[in-house]
Amino acid sequence: MGKKKILSEWYHKLLEKADIVDGRYPVKGMLIYRGWGLHIIKEMQYFLEKLLNDSGHEPVLFPVLIPEDILGKETKHIAGFEEEVYWVTHAGKNRLDRKMSLRPTSETPIYEMFKLWIRSHTDLPYMVQQSCAVYRYETKHTRPLIRGREFLWNEGHSAHLDADDVRRHMEMIDEIYSKLIGDLLCIPYVVSARPEWDRFPGASETRAFDTLMPDGRTLQVATIHDLGQNFSKAFGLTYENEDGQHKLAYTCSYGPSFGRLLASVICIHGDDIGLILPPAIAPVQVIIIPVVFKESEREAILSAAGKLSSELKNKGVRVKVDDGDERPGAKYFRWEMRGVPLRIELGPRELKQGLVTVVRRDTGEKKQVSLDKLDVELFFKKITSSMRDEALKRFNEGFFSAGNLDELRDYAGKGIIKAGWCGKSECADSIEECADILSVDVKKSKCVVCGLEGVEVSAAKTY
Numbered sequence: 001m002g003k004k005k006i007l008s009e010w011y012h013k014l015l016e017k018a019d020i021v022d023g024r025y026p027v028k029g030m031l032i033y034r035g036w037g038l039h040i041i042k043e044m045q046y047f048l049e050k051l052l053n054d055s056g057h058e059p060v061l062f063p064v065l066i067p068e069d070i071l072g073k074e075t076k077h078i079a080g081f082e083e084e085v086y087w088v089t090h091a092g093k094n095r096l097d098r099k100m101s102l103r104p105t106s107e108t109p110i111y112e113m114f115k116l117w118i119r120s121h122t123d124l125p126y127m128v129q130q131s132c133a134v135y136r137y138e139t140k141h142t143r144p145l146i147r148g149r150e151f152l153w154n155e156g157h158s159a160h161l162d163a164d165d166v167r168r169h170m171e172m173i174d175e176i177y178s179k180l181i182g183d184l185l186c187i188p189y190v191v192s193a194r195p196e197w198d199r200f201p202g203a204s205e206t207r208a209f210d211t212l213m214p215d216g217r218t219l220q221v222a223t224i225h226d227l228g229q230n231f232s233k234a235f236g237l238t239y240e241n242e243d244g245q246h247k248l249a250y251t252c253s254y255g256p257s258f259g260r261l262l263a264s265v266i267c268i269h270g271d272d273i274g275l276i277l278p279p280a281i282a283p284v285q286v287i288i289i290p291v292v293f294k295e296s297e298r299e300a301i302l303s304a305a306g307k308l309s310s311e312l313k314n315k316g317v318r319v320k321v322d323d324g325d326e327r328p329g330a331k332y333f334r335w336e337m338r339g340v341p342l343r344i345e346l347g348p349r350e351l352k353q354g355l356v357t358v359v360r361r362d363t364g365e366k367k368q369v370s371l372d373k374l375d376v377e378l379f380f381k382k383i384t385s386s387m388r389d390e391a392l393k394r395f396n397e398g399f400f401s402a403g404n405l406d407e408l409r410d411y412a413g414k415g416i417i418k419a420g421w422c423g424k425s426e427c428a429d430s431i432e433e434c435a436d437i438l439s440v441d442v443k444k445s446k447c448v449v450c451g452l453e454g455v456e457v458s459a460a461k462t463y
Contacts, residue, residue: 003272007215011267012144018275018338020266021144029142029149036338039283040265041152041258045131047184047280048154048256051176057129057156064133066109068099073108074234080201081105084136102135107202107227107253110157111235118159118249121241125165129156131258145259145266146219146463155255159237163228166250170207170224173254177209177222180256186278186388187211187264188395189221190416192439192458195428200253204228209256210438210460211264212398216414218438218460221264222256268391269362275339276362278387279380286312286319286376287335291328291347305346308356308371317376336361341383342376362387405448409434413461420445422454435459 003010015021020037033041053059065088072078086102089095103109110128118126131154138149145151156173160166174191181187189211199206205226210218231237232248241247269276279285290305292298305321312319322331328345335343345357356374359366362383398415402408411417412435421427421440427449431437438458445456 003214003270007213007267010270010272011263014266014270014274014337015144020262023144027149029138029147031144031148031150033152036283037262040262040277040281043281044180044184044258044261045154048176048180049129049131051179052127052129052154052156055127055172055176056125057127060110060128060130061132062103062106062109062113062130064103064135065100066103066106068101070112071101071108073112074202074231076230077107077202081136084138086135086137103132104134104136105253106130106132106134106155107157107231107251108235111159111231111237111251114157114159114249114251115235115237118237118239121161121239124239124249125158125160125169127156127158127169129154143463145263148259151260152258153255154258155253158252159232159239159249160252161239161247161250163226163250166226166228166252169252170226170254173224173252174207177224177254177256181209181211181221181261182388184278184280185261185265186384186391187221187261187268188388188392190438190458193441195437195440195457198437200225202227202230204230208438210416211268212395212415212460213264213267213463214394216398216461217463218416219260219264219463221260222254224254225252227251227253268394269387270339273333274337276387277339277341278384279341280384282339282341283318284320284335284338284340285317285380286342286344287331287340288319288321288344288346289328289331289335290321290323291345293348297348297351301346301348301351304351308344308346312376315377332359342379344374362390402448403446405430405434408448408459411435412459416458416460418445418456419448419459420454421457422447422450422452424450431457431459436462438462 018036019034022032025032081104088100133150133152135150142148181189189209192208192210194206194208203225207224208220209222210220213219229248231251237249238246288305290301292301309319309321341361343359350356354371355368358369400411400417402417402419408419427447430449441456443456447454
């Protein structure tokens with residue numbers, strides 16, 4: 001499977017071969033999540049939910065249906081989604097009195113309930129989180145896990161006393177997402193302040209977490225939105241302050257896409273063979289391959305493999321023994337393609353000497369280790385560190401600077417480009433004919449279109 005030659009073809013084949021998802025469901029843009037892929041997503045979900053819950057979030061699960069009048073209360077918000085909403089209009093043969101939308105996001109129903117749950121300044125900050133599916137009628141070209149009509153995510157929502165508390169909260173969420181994306185998944189990223197025209201509908205600020213895919217395009221994997229008092233005004237979300245006055249709350253929403261995070265892991269870490277998974281999220285962390293040459297050796301080798309498997313399971317390691325009848329080489333290939341971080345080979349020679357052969361998936365490094373000194377957790381730490389360093393090295397090679405529009409065109413599709421923009425909409429349009437503007441900085445820079453003094457922007461081809 002040539003990853004470097006045709007990333008898209010490699011990606012689609014791997015999704016199928018590694019039992020990540022099946023895209024043949026008879027609704028375009030909706031996937032069936034298979035065992036291997038769903039396990040990886042669940043590991044991300046558990047990790048993130050624990051961090052959020054430990055920070056004071058209440059886990060919730062809201063209904064998937066949102067009444068039309070609730071969805072439409074914040075006018076900018078509904079305007080940003082009106083072309084993408086799925087509407088439920090009938091129950092059986094009966095037309096509903098109120099149209100219901102399938103959840104495109106949950107700001108509106110959650111703030112409808114926040115106004116009932118929040119009474120006093122002592123209730124704030126009020127924070128909830130849920131992992132769920134959302135539905136949007138995506139009209140662009142759909143891509144499995146990256147752009148679809150149903151996708152899995154975690155969304156957090158919070159209400160605050162003032163704008164300063166929102167800022168502090170956004171920094172906390174930034175740290176939590178850093179642990180998820182950078183620490184757990186070993187994915188490098190930049191945080192981009194989206195330009196005004198690309199903010200979440202109804203937000204006064206949108207921070208996006210962008211990573212760089214091997215084809216030079218960026219992929220947005222998470223966002224944090226400062227919603228100011230926009231939704232509070234629409235929903236009458238107030239609290240009583242210390243003086244007995246009713247004040248509008250400030251709100252914030254945020255979330256990562258589990259599908260896009262999984263797509264990033266697959267594409268950024270994988271190679272021509274297949275997946276390379278960080279140990280923390282691998283469905284199987286260690287695969288034990290008994291290597292049997294003679295039938296007389298089988299029982300002893302399988303017994304030793306089973307004993308080692310039990311010892312590792314008792315230490316919390318997700319381990320499997322592949323004792324099937326296939327040749328060892330076929331087994332090696334299958335588990336390498338699935339990205340299992342560590343392979344342990346156990347044959348008659350190793351058994352006699354009290355050794356095992358340990359093979360790392362990320363580097364292919366092979367070494368013999370004494371059974372009584374086998375430390376798989378140390379291997380996991382080394383693999384994780386190595387994967388993070390290698391991904392960061394490639395990521396840092398994908399930054400460019402453009403001094404004019406021709407240079408911007410040349411670099412577009414190769415990575416993230418720093419360029420100047422004067423602030424005029426016509427110059428932004430010219431830039432975005434080449435690459436999407438990801439963020440606007442305060443650093444001074446001459447516009448690559450008209451040459452006037454302006455500010456620096458980051459731009460890239462995006463998914």
